[in-house]
Amino acid sequence: MSYELYYWPTIQGRGEFVRLALEEAGAEYVDVARGPNGTRAMMRLMRDAEKPPFAPPFLRSGDLLIGQTSAILLYLGAQHGLAPKDPAGGLWTHQIQLTIADLVNEAHDTHHPVGVGLYYEDQKDEALRRAKEFRQSRIPKFLQWFEEILDRNPSGSDHLVGADLTYADLSLFQVVEGLTYAFPYATAAALRKTPLVAALHRAVAERPRIRAYLESERRIPFNQEGIFRQYSELDG
Amino acid sequence: MSYELYYWPTIQGRGEFVRLALEEAGAEYVDVARGPNGTRAMMRLMRDAEKPPFAPPFLRSGDLLIGQTSAILLYLGAQHGLAPKDPAGGLWTHQIQLTIADLVNEAHDTHHPVGVGLYYEDQKDEALRRAKEFRQSRIPKFLQWFEEILDRNPSGSDHLVGADLTYADLSLFQVVEGLTYAFPYATAAALRKTPLVAALHRAVAERPRIRAYLESERRIPFNQEGIFRQYSELDG
Numbered sequence: 001m002s003y004e005l006y007y008w009p010t011i012q013g014r015g016e017f018v019r020l021a022l023e024e025a026g027a028e029y030v031d032v033a034r035g036p037n038g039t040r041a042m043m044r045l046m047r048d049a050e051k052p053p054f055a056p057p058f059l060r061s062g063d064l065l066i067g068q069t070s071a072i073l074l075y076l077g078a079q080h081g082l083a084p085k086d087p088a089g090g091l092w093t094h095q096i097q098l099t100i101a102d103l104v105n106e107a108h109d110t111h112h113p114v115g116v117g118l119y120y121e122d123q124k125d126e127a128l129r130r131a132k133e134f135r136q137s138r139i140p141k142f143l144q145w146f147e148e149i150l151d152r153n154p155s156g157s158d159h160l161v162g163a164d165l166t167y168a169d170l171s172l173f174q175v176v177e178g179l180t181y182a183f184p185y186a187t188a189a190a191l192r193k194t195p196l197v198a199a200l201h202r203a204v205a206e207r208p209r210i211r212a213y214l215e216s217e218r219r220i221p222f223n224q225e226g227i228f229r230q231y232s233e234l235d236g
Numbered sequence: 237m238s239y240e241l242y243y244w245p246t247i248q249g250r251g252e253f254v255r256l257a258l259e260e261a262g263a264e265y266v267d268v269a270r271g272p273n274g275t276r277a278m279m280r281l282m283r284d285a286e287k288p289p290f291a292p293p294f295l296r297s298g299d300l301l302i303g304q305t306s307a308i309l310l311y312l313g314a315q316h317g318l319a320p321k322d323p324a325g326g327l328w329t330h331q332i333q334l335t336i337a338d339l340v341n342e343a344h345d346t347h348h349p350v351g352v353g354l355y356y357e358d359q360k361d362e363a364l365r366r367a368k369e370f371r372q373s374r375i376p377k378f379l380q381w382f383e384e385i386l387d388r389n390p391s392g393s394d395h396l397v398g399a400d401l402t403y404a405d406l407s408l409f410q411v412v413e414g415l416t417y418a419f420p421y422a423t424a425a426a427l428r429k430t431p432l433v434a435a436l437h438r439a440v441a442e443r444p445r446i447r448a449y450l451e452s453e454r455r456i457p458f459n460q461e462g463i464f465r466q467y468s469e470l471d472g
Contacts, residue, residue, distance in 0.1 A: 126362045129351065133353050152286050
């Protein structure tokens with residue numbers, strides 16, 4: 001059985017966290033909205049499903065339709081061994097994922113502080129102010145938290161949780177990718193102080209399935225429509 | 237065994253979603269930071285725990301320390317029958333909770349669009365712009381989504397999931413409380429178009445344990461330090 005992933009077809013966005021888990025799992029999936037009439041099918045499900053997702057991404061797995069990135073990863077983690085089987089380990093993995101989701105939200109808001117309904121150009125002054133706080137205070141604080149978790153992991157510092165890869169590791173890889181794209185100077189400075197985070201980011205990129213994915217057409221390049229955007233003025 | 241809840245002692249905030257679940261469950265818990273030296277104990281755990289939470293609220297349950305509101309509710313829901321036992325129902329409840337968390341984030345950002353490190357007074361112009369979009373577009377959109385879910389629930393429209401109360405119902409109650417406090421006109425207008433949401437809000441308030449809680453000293457009143465704040469200029 002093949003999964004169906006529904007997400008905006010031209011950006012990495014929040015869908016990318018799901019794509020990375022599916023790719024690492026070697027799962028069969030269709031990225032529906034990238035195919036013919038896919039976006040229409042996506043909008044129809046959001047309107048008509050008995051359990052309509054509020055927004056993309058969402059995943060169809062047989063009869064299940066699951067929305068919210070972190071809920072999708074909770075499900076895929078259990079299905080594909082991308083999270084510990086014990087409840088405490090599963091919950092801790094999920095807690096880390098939810099914190100990554102908070103960081104992703106804050107990264108998004110740097111270029112849209114006043115509202116998603118307005119263009120960047122119409123909120124550029126506010127974006128400059130918000131981005132300053134984000135890169136001076138928030139990026140270091142979040143990366144330092146991941147560093148502490150890696151440092152304190154009793155199974156070793158190669159992974160956020162336990163001795164094996166989890167979806168939280170994949171998501172941390174992706175958020176470092178995104179921050180490096182959007183805030184290259186600020187992120188490089190923060191990563192120099194968080195060597196375990198930097199090492200995990202490199203290690204994930206070298207995993208065979210992830211590397212093959214990153215080199216494939218399936219990986220959409222970062223661009224100015226996604227969550228992570230490169231406005232050099234926001235990098236200080 | 238008694239739970240220990242750690243959250244800022246003077247606001248409802250995100251901790252309130254956890255308090256409501258604990259209260260409805262009739263669980264024993266200590267709201268640690270409201271006691272002597274409680275805030276210091278909270279800060280110490282965030283710094284020193286093997287699995288440090290990134291931010292309050294977090295919950296101690298025996299050896300477990302769980303951060304992130306939605307993860308805490310996932311755990312409490314399973315422990316206290318506040319979510320369906322079947323995996324699909326549990327996941328759907330969690331998906332709704334995560335969408336409520338998104339709404340809570342957006343509500344917070346109406347008064348702090350430029351950054352949490354600045355005072356409201358220093359970002360009031362931006363707050364006016366952001367609040368306008370929030371009350372004209374986002375409040376109606378979110379409440380309409382909850383209305384659809386209630387309407388389509390095959391077990392009846394008294395609950396978001398299945399035939400029984402879940403933590404998602406409690407959280408929807410709380411978010412309606414907060415929106416009504418912060419945006420009384422906009423929320424009343426939206427609720428007139430979402431009668432099932434309004435009815436669920438009233439029904440939760442009448443549950444014996446919730447009513448007793450709301451009338452107790454344990455319920456901290458809304459105030460200008462929390463997520464939901466009453467700046468009349470933001471209500472249009």
